[in-house]
Amino acid sequence: xxxxxxxxDELEAEQRRLASVDDLKAYLRAGGGTIxxxxxxxxxxxxSDRLNGxxxxxxxxxxxxxxxxGGSYARLSDLRLTEEHTVVADGVELGPGxxxxxxxxxxxxxPAHAVVLNxxxxxxxxxxxxxxxxPPSGIVDACLFWASRAFNVNQGRGSDVFVDxxxxxxxxxxxxxxxxxLAALQDYRVPSL
Numbered sequence: 001x002x003x004x005x006x007x008x009d010e011l012e013a014e015q016r017r018l019a020s021v022d023d024l025k026a027y028l029r030a031g032g033g034t035i036x037x038x039x040x041x042x043x044x045x046x047x048s049d050r051l052n053g054x055x056x057x058x059x060x061x062x063x064x065x066x067x068x069x070g071g072s073y074a075r076l077s078d079l080r081l082t083e084e085h086t087v088v089a090d091g092v093e094l095g096p097g098x099x100x101x102x103x104x105x106x107x108x109x110x111p112a113h114a115v116v117l118n119x120x121x122x123x124x125x126x127x128x129x130x131x132x133x134x135p136p137s138g139i140v141d142a143c144l145f146w147a148s149r150a151f152n153v154n155q156g157r158g159s160d161v162f163v164d165x166x167x168x169x170x171x172x173x174x175x176x177x178x179x180x181x182l183a184a185l186q187d188y189r190v191p192s193l
Contacts, residue, residue: 013041016058018048018135018143027144028151040147047146051181055188056111056131057139064127072120075190076101078111078131085128089121106187108136113190142184149178 021040024030051057056078067074069089079085081101087094094117101112111132115124135143 013045017044019140024147043147043150047143054185057135059131059133062129067124069121069124072117074115074124080111080129083129088125138184142181145180
């Protein structure tokens with residue numbers, strides 16, 4: 001069952017951002033240039049949103065998320081088990097003996113990505129803190145790398161070129177997700193069950 005969208009749309013982009021503008025400028029050695037900070041923010045937001053589409057790498061405060069289950073297994077969107085949380089299934093609060101959380105421990109202990117229940121339920125309401133307490137350093141590096149590619153496109157270097165045969169318009173783009181980013185995400189990939 002696919003994950004529901006992460007309901008943190010009310011969070012400002014800056015709160016979902018996995019690195020700072022100063023981090024990106026240092027990464028690019030581009031401090032004090034003529035490019036406005038808004039451009040750096042845009043590139044970071046785009047890279048962060050793409051990475052957060054795989055997992056929720058940014059922390060968010062306590063909130064309740066509802067999952068339609070239709071069985072005894074539910075995918076979660078990264079519940080932090082180190083914080084207080086509650087799980088309500090079909091209107092009944094569950095205790096530790098009623099469920100088991102699943103999480104990965106490589107390269108660090110990660111938030112829970114799934115819950116296995118002792119009985120089938122229709123709907124699950126989980127209240128808690130979501131996402132990683134702090135974005136992992138490998139993911140921050142991947143964000144900076146991806147944002148730097150957008151910077152390089154802006155500067156007219158390091159991209160593929162597409163020429164539209166009918167209009168003659170030339171556009172630059174990156175054909176696919178960078179392999180460096182894919183490698184960084186590999187340690188955080190949730191197995192299919």
